[in-house]
Amino acid sequence: MKKILTGNYAVAEAVKMARTEFIAAYPITPQTTIVERLAEMVEKGELDAEFIRVESEHSALAAAYGASAGGLRTFTATSSHGLLYMYEMCWWVANSRLPIVMALVTRTIGPPWNIHTDHTDLLTLRDSGWILAMSENAQEAFDLTLIGFKVAEQIDLPFAVGLDGFQVSHTAEVVDIPKQDEVDRFLPERKRDKPFVMEPGNPIAVGGLTTNECAMEIRMSMMEDMEKVGDLVRNSGYVRDYDLVERYRLNDAEYVVIMMGAWCGDAKDAIDILRDEGIQIGMLRLRFIRPFPAEEIAKLNCKKILVVERDSSIGKGGIIATEVKSVANSSVQSVMAGLGGVDVGVEDFVAMFKRFVEGELRGWWL
């Protein structure tokens, strides 16, 4: 059934349909309406879940950690500074192998204060062990949240669904919602003692001092399990097919653009315009940044690759470009644009891609 939902409300809808049992979140623009909608759903009896009005993001993920360690299906949401405030807990959750799902409404990190989108916040999680997905629109935000619960619980790794602040979070779009019984078949009740459960009468101690080797063993097994996520996403059994990437006009592309997020919509429009002019350009859109779609990128058979991204690693350059370069078999050009929510529209992309095709394009686009 088709509904008109903003990205945030689509996420809330997915959380409800997943029969989430525990929600703890602290408001931060532009995530706030997810939390408000969920609170409303719980109060109205539409969602049978515990909703905790925590006093900070650190406590939001800490409470989620406790609930998940107790066996409940758990959700939280945040952005930017909120993520940074819960950052310590993010790493604790990942190493603890708990299948918490988090919506990350991307927002620039200050100072200066800025509530608009860029992707630096999501990328701060890239080393942690969280599965990181980035939606392009409200439909994907909805779908990836449901897929997130399933895959997280299968592989015992937490799952973050990114959605661009304001561009997706607050933009109303048509979202195709499956039926509740379809979702129930897709997503059965969580296996409550997996990977472990804290409960009275079960005297395990979890996370205490142990051998140095254990620190490595944990990370090694997380690395191994993260490699299985691609197949789990492709074979999730969801009502729509999903992959780690979207291939847009890639078949005969001589020039490939690699990007992630909402602005890919405009970038694809630019690709269409250039295609009409005879330029064989296509896009490999990253739906997931972790696991990193190394195979898909290595397979690209083209003249050159342009990575356009909304982030920066001071002292190195574009974060995604660095990662792409490490596996690509063609030369990679790198552009950092749209930080702070700076608008990059279709005309910008047309100009950008032309420069890329005709010659060299590196560094900043402002």
Place this chain on the structure above:
Amino acid sequence: MVVVKIKDLPKEKYLLPGNTACQGCPHALGLKALGMALGDRIVLIVPAGCTTIIAGSRDKSAFKFPCLHVPFASAPAVATGLGSAFKRLGKDGIPVVWMGDGGSDIGFATLSGACVRKDDMIVVVSDNEAYMNTGIQTSGTTFWKARTTTSPTGKREEKKDLALIMLMHKADYVATASVGYLQDFIAKLKRASEIEGFRFIHLHSPCPPGWGFDSGETVEIARMAVKCGAWILWEFDGRFKISPQSKPYRDRDKRLPLADYLRRQRRFRHLTNDDIVEIEKRIDEQWKVILALENIFS
């Protein structure tokens, strides 16, 4: 008020011998008493601190109840989540946060939030009056003028009264206790377990290496703190009651000389008589507040 007779206390050991606790460690006394009071219902949540180490290492846990290790500032919030899970899944568990004064400094907001929400848990702050696990640094509850590694000439900052702060949050149950009076602590834990919601016990825990006294004197020093009026035992469960062990010391003249308590600890060796008089004033002020509360919530 539950009266706890020693002979009736369960013999089952929830704190297992041969752990890493120092000789004469007050946390060990407290954890042992916790096990006696609440047994199999306990799910312990331990943020960074001495208890992290006492809990065991590798595949050996020193506890016979479940124990979840958590980041320093997070414990009461984790308890919120765990408590929700127990309730929803019908499990008869009590999330018990066991943290030190360190945890109640760095996790003050966390403590406050869980309390205001009346989330279901028992929080015990086992207070040894410094950040002991990192080597004896000053905390918010370090005793006035005490020497620590970060206050080498004696603490200049104020001492916050944690239990009164939690009382002002309108917590469902608040009490102070001491490892010098384990039967009283056990009684308070049992009383707390009869009440739902957020329950808080501030446990006075003298630390031999941290305070500078012989490992055999832990219980004695703890009792002296009460007998000189420096540590006041009270309980609030709707009514504010000064505990029997502290009652005599409402009368200033009945209190043992403060100097007797202080001079037995190396952390106070540098104190002058003027220092002691100044501290006595603080203790008098403390009693004024306690007596007033006894009046208000009688």
Place this chain on the structure above:
Amino acid sequence: MECMMARPSKGSAGKTGLWRTFKPIYDDTKCNGCLLCWLYCPENAIDVVDGGISIDYDYCKGCGICAKICAKKAIEMVREEET
């Protein structure tokens, strides 16, 4: 995850009896069975037995609390001999 889990075990720090400088020696003829030493042993190394208590010297760290709390002086701290 297994390597991050521990289960209840005595002696998680080894045979902590080796820590002792002083050893508590118990005289059951002086004992009145009050059980205060049993309650206040931080190590849980004192057990209640018929007619009194028994000390587990494998784990007793020799802190001395039991000797101090005994009103009947039934426990005396004696320096460990060099063997």
